[in-house]
Amino acid sequence: MADNKKQVVVIGNGMAGYRFCEKLLEYDAHHQYAMTVLGDEPVPAYDRVSLSTLFSGRRQAELYFAEQRWYDYYKIDLNLGSRAVSVDRKAKSVTAEDGTEYSYDKLVIATGSxxxxxxxxxxxxxxVHVYRTAADVKAIREEARNAKNAVVIGGGLLGLEIAEACREMGLETTILEREKFLMPEQLDEMAGKLLDMKIEELGIHLKLGAHVQSLKGESDIERVVLDNGDVFDADLVVVTAGITPNDEIGTEAGLERGARGGIAIGKTTQTSDPDIYAIGECAAFKDTLFGLVAPCYAMAETCAAHLGGINKTFALQKPASKLKLLDLQVASIGNIHLPEDGDVDYFYDQDIQNGVYKKLLISKDWKTLYGAILVGEFSEFERLRKYIEKGLEMPDHPRELLAPIGRPIELDIELEDDDLVCFCNHVTKGDICKAIDAHNLKDASGVMATTYAAGLCGGCYDTVVAVTKQYIEHGV
Structure with a gap:
């Protein structure tokens, strides 16, 4: 019977590739597919969002989504340490670095970035290191044992994460950021300045407007030199200057690319070849690239659903990130970089002395909420996200949407079934309720184990607990 199954080859065993496998098992109701997975790394798929926990002693195996036996149980042919090097669309085959060829009926490219x-x-x-994989963490940890000064190039989320890890390992740590403030993609200048102060309070040095000219040393790094002549001693350098899609295997196969790179996909995640799909960070949808796990998971689910004959499509969502970073609550929702001369107005509430800043970006008629930034307190996150995502009309007084500083609002769990609860794992309230009924779950820990809600960044933990309790006790 297995020989009669259609062969699905998945290039990539990262987070998106694994999620696709998991979802295809769910959506392949007629058991028509057999899966082969080519994974570049020598270990099974793992949780990259929690990579920083390896610095504090967590074992790498604890981050695995599934051990080898899971793949064996579901008869998934997992090939670790097997890099795919070419795709022959005419022969419908993939060739690995060792020369092995794998025939496919459907191909899923999940090569990441x-x-x-x-x-x-x-x-x-x-x-000199990058910070992307478990192997990178291992190399950085080993280097740190004999280092005194660490320099992190890039002040985005990953840069802050690795800077904190370096500080925890006892290194004198400096962040070099090109822009005027940290996390420029998610924050405005005022919010960034608050974050800057918090970072420096922790003992991490910060140099803003820093343009690196060169790295100096004989065989090992010794100094980082800026274009203004400033010099920073460094025994360890970590570069976190952004990511670029691994789209080469698709490009070389003649698949269409997005305007800024990435393998171009449509709403079903199909590429310009209807038998080839692309998901995750290697894909470009409407010329948009993705660096967050939530849209990558949504693509994986859409792809699996399409192969399973289920009508599900991928669409751009309003960006929303909620994180507790270095003990500072930070949230960014929607479009927070609208032009000041456009159809936009602003509403602020702040207590800078206590590290709290809240900003709403509103249409000039004060009817539509475009974006929001919350620093120091973010109990309004769910409420604001819903207004932005669903385009709800604003109340007459925008202040009503914000909690008074120092008095957080009660958790809003009046959600619709299609409202997202967990952004990272793309889990809705309806998913949670269905899981409770299907598996007779009794508490939030069971819900999290079954749906993976709150399994990555943990920012939605309180919401998952509240929704679970409400449904179990009241059935709504």
Whole structure:
């Protein structure tokens, strides 16, 4: 019977690739597919969002989504340490680095992305690292044992994460950021400045407007030089300057690319070849690239549903990130970089002395909420996200949407079934309720184990607990 199944080959065993496998098992009601997975790394798929926990002693195996036996149980042919190097669309085959060929009926490309290495020279010096994989963490930890000074190039989320890890390992740590403030993609200048102060209070040095000119050293890194002549001693350098899609295997196969790179896909995640799909960070939808796990998971689910004959499509969602970073609550929702001369007005509430800043970006008629930034307190997150995602009309007084500073609002669990609860794992309230009924779950821990809600960043933990309790006790 297995020989009669259609062969699905998945290139990539990262988070999106694994989620696709999991969802295809769910949506393949007629058991018509057999899966082969080619994974570049020598270990099974793992939780990259929690990568920083490896610095504090967590074992790598604890991050695995599934051990080898899971793949064996579901008869998934998992090939670890097997890099795919070419796709022959005419022969419908994939060739791996060792020369092995894999025939496919349907191909799913989930090759992810790789770090951008700035053109600053000497990036091959010993002690210069990127921060992307479990192997990177291992290399950084080993390097840190004999280091005193660490320099992190890039002040985005990953840069802050690795800077905190370096500080925890006892290194004198400096962040170099090109922009005027940290996390410029998610924050405005005022919010960024608050974050800057918090970082420096923790003992991490910060240099803003820093343009790295070169790395210096004989065989190992010794100094980082800026274009203004400033010099920073460094035994360890970590580059977190962004990512670029691993789209080469698709490009070389003649698949269409997005305007800014990435393998172009439509709403079913099909590429320009209807038998080839692309999901995750290697894909471009409407010329948009993705670096967050939530849309990558949504693509994986859409792809699996399409193969299973289920009508589900991928669509751009309003960005929303909620994180507790270095003990500072930070949230960014919707479009927070609208032009000041456009159809936009602003509403602020702040207590800078106590590290609280809240900003709403509103249409000039004060009827539509475009975006929101919350720093220091973010109990309004769910409420604001719903207004932005669903385009709800604003109340007459925008202040009503914000909790008074120092007095957080009660958790809003009046959600519709299609409202997202867990952004990272793309779990809705309806998913939680269905899981409770299907598996006779008794508490939130059972819900989290079954749906993976709150399993990555943990930012939705309180909401998952509240929704679970409400449904179990009241059936709504």
């Amino acid at each position: 790789r770090p951008i290495i700035p053109a600053i020279g000497n990036t091959a010096l010993g002690g």
